[in-house]
Amino acid sequence: ETHKETLGFQAEVKQLLDLMIHSLYSNKEIFLRELISNASDAIDRLRFDALSDASLYEHDTDFKIRVSFDKDARTITVADNGIGMNREEAVEHLGTIAKSGTREFFQALTGDQQKDANLIGQFGVGFYSSFVVADRVTVLTRHAGLKPGHGVRWESNGQGEYSIENIEKPSRGTEVILHLREDEDELLNGYRLRSIIRKYSDHITLPIVMKSEEKDKEDEWEVVNTASALWTRSRNEISEEEYNEFYKHISHDFSDPLAYTHSRMEGTQEYTLLLYVPSQAPFDLYTREVHHGVKLYVRRVFIMDDAEKLMPRYLRFIRGVIDSNDLPLNVSREILQQNRMIDAIRSNSTKKVLSLFTDMARNSPEKYATFWQEFGRVIKEGLLEDHNNRDTLAKLLRFATSTSGSETQNVSLEEYVGRMKEGQDKIYYIVADSYAAAKDSPLLEIFKKKGIEVLLLSDPVDHLALPELREFDGKQLQSVSKGEVDLSKLEDEQEKEEQQKSADEAKDLLERLKQVLGEEVKDVRTTNRLTTSPACLVVDEYGIDPSLKRLLQSAGQ
Ligand code: ADP
Ligand code: MG
Numbered sequence: 001e002t003h004k005e006t007l008g009f010q011a012e013v014k015q016l017l018d019l020m021i022h023s024l025y026s027n028k029e030i031f032l033r034e035l036i037s038n039a040s041d042a043i044d045r046l047r048f049d050a051l052s053d054a055s056l057y058e059h060d061t062d063f064k065i066r067v068s069f070d071k072d073a074r075t076i077t078v079a080d081n082g083i084g085m086n087r088e089e090a091v092e093h094l095g096t097i098a099k100s101g102t103r104e105f106f107q108a109l110t111g112d113q114q115k116d117a118n119l120i121g122q123f124g125v126g127f128y129s130s131f132v133v134a135d136r137v138t139v140l141t142r143h144a145g146l147k148p149g150h151g152v153r154w155e156s157n158g159q160g161e162y163s164i165e166n167i168e169k170p171s172r173g174t175e176v177i178l179h180l181r182e183d184e185d186e187l188l189n190g191y192r193l194r195s196i197i198r199k200y201s202d203h204i205t206l207p208i209v210m211k212s213e214e215k216d217k218e219d220e221w222e223v224v225n226t227a228s229a230l231w232t233r234s235r236n237e238i239s240e241e242e243y244n245e246f247y248k249h250i251s252h253d254f255s256d257p258l259a260y261t262h263s264r265m266e267g268t269q270e271y272t273l274l275l276y277v278p279s280q281a282p283f284d285l286y287t288r289e290v291h292h293g294v295k296l297y298v299r300r301v302f303i304m305d306d307a308e309k310l311m312p313r314y315l316r317f318i319r320g321v322i323d324s325n326d327l328p329l330n331v332s333r334e335i336l337q338q339n340r341m342i343d344a345i346r347s348n349s350t351k352k353v354l355s356l357f358t359d360m361a362r363n364s365p366e367k368y369a370t371f372w373q374e375f376g377r378v379i380k381e382g383l384l385e386d387h388n389n390r391d392t393l394a395k396l397l398r399f400a401t402s403t404s405g406s407e408t409q410n411v412s413l414e415e416y417v418g419r420m421k422e423g424q425d426k427i428y429y430i431v432a433d434s435y436a437a438a439k440d441s442p443l444l445e446i447f448k449k450k451g452i453e454v455l456l457l458s459d460p461v462d463h464l465a466l467p468e469l470r471e472f473d474g475k476q477l478q479s480v481s482k483g484e485v486d487l488s489k490l491e492d493e494q495e496k497e498e499q500q501k502s503a504d505e506a507k508d509l510l511e512r513l514k515q516v517l518g519e520e521v522k523d524v525r526t527t528n529r530l531t532t533s534p535a536c537l538v539v540d541e542y543g544i545d546p547s548l549k550r551l552l553q554s555a556g557q
Pocket of ligand 2: 034037038126127
């Protein structure tokens with residue numbers, strides 16, 4: 001098939017293009033970052049695929065990203081000698097959005113330009129950001145290993161359609177040519193483009209080259225960026241800004257990270273890790289598929305993205321790079337599944353990340369509050385998933401409580417234990433469907449009366465996660481809606497006598513109630529846990545919590 005055809009963009013692409021042109025205008029120079037990032041990804045992919053098929057190199061291993069401009073034609077071109085695309089791939093990658101999380105992204109859009117701009121950033125602006133500065137974009141590309149006649153020319157004005165045809169393209173890889181909009185001439189300037197590249201793309205590990213600005217050297221290409229892998233440099237040589245820009249590059253995030261940890265591990269095996277905590281939870285944190293995530297490199301060669309094996313599931317929001325010196329270069333997904341080195345890397349990296357959190361909690365309480373608000377619910381999944389680190393995780397937990405007076409989760413178990421009443425030997429909690437339901441539960445009456453603090457839990461994960469914790473600092477965790485709550489150590493003799501007396505008086509009533517309710521209940525008994533409400537429902541020690549029961553029912557269990 002060599003003929004030229006005109007095809008329509010997927011509806012979502014049209015919507016995204018409109019949004020981008022309007023909401024990214026104030027930040028328009030990032031188009032260059034996006035195109036360079038794609039070129040860099042394409043070269044990484046070529047190197048990876050060539051590990052198993054060296055013919056893909058086509059005798060050209062001088063990897064480069066070329067940026068050039070033409071004042072007369074009013075174009076900017078970004079060219080790479082990466083993997084390239086065939087016709088089908090061009091249609092699929094440049095005409096549709098195939099990312100996971102696309103549906104969630106469109107559902108999350110609000111119509112508020114500022115908020116949506118943020119979301120677009122999180123989603124990844126990508127190739128389509130070209131249309132912020134260009135009113136026509138031409139892509140010339142050929143997939144590595146195909147004959148020169150299998151080149152592809154893709155072109156669009158970003159108005160809903162694009163054309164595609166086959167062309168001759170001797171060199172493999174991709175050239176993206178931007179035909180600038182009317183008033184974008186300021187971009188046709190070598191110094192301006194260099195400064196954008198240094199600002200956003202300095203950390204790209206491949207050389208980004210531009211034609212020299214010097215007289216008589218106009219035909220020489222010179223390297224614009226530092227072109228060394230950021231994580232291989234030592235910490236004190238890297239500025240905060242460089243760390244931040246690198247984060248934005250690998251995470252496709254618009255905002256600076258909240259925190260990061262960078263270290264070289266030596267010992268039985270050597271590897272470097274540079275891991276970041278985003279400042280905002282991604283909108284698809286709870287949908288199943290995990291993307292971006294932590295990238296695995298072996299001796300600076302990119303191996304794979306979303307290497308799930310490198311981080312436990314509950315840390316799926318962590319972004320960054322792990323570069324091993326010891327893994328084989330041809331490491332495959334299968335090898336990753338059962339490799340002792342990988343297990344060790346994962347377990348150490350997990351510890352590093354957890355100590356980063358611990359450190360934040362201790363030294364930057366404000367950051368930690370943001371962290372907990374964004375990621376607290378996923379951290380609680382760790383109680384179920386990561387038994388080895390349960391004690392560390394327990395210290396990271398934050399709660400709203402019956403005495404903290406607000407919905408904000410900011411009380412740690414250590415604080416709770418520190419202010420336990422004399423004679424109180426358990427940590428009490430209640431799990432309900434909402435904060436309000438937990439706070440106003442009649443089950444708390446007796447605790448309020450006695451001035452005992454109760455943890456108020458209302459995240460869906462709490463139903464399973466909290467019981468899993470069982471104890472903290474030698475004190476058992478006890479749900480107030482389960483079984484007998486024994487507060488007898490906190491009562492004086494007189495209270496006990498009164499309770500006995502009222503229990504005796506109620507005997508006949510209890511018998512009647514049991515008869516009337518019959519099979520509906522397991523037991524009817526008096527309680528000292530209520531002060532103003534006449535009665536409440538509880539489950540026995542091994543029963544299912546009522547709100548968990550509702551959760552399971554709503555999930556069709
Ligand atoms: P992302 O980079 O997040 O996947 P983009 O919108 O930037 O999203 O790019 C979409 C897709 O187009 C890429 O995933 C890739 O498959 C393809 N693509 C874009 N630029 C290039 C390029 N220079 N070489 C090869 N493929 C590319
Ligand atoms: Mg991209």
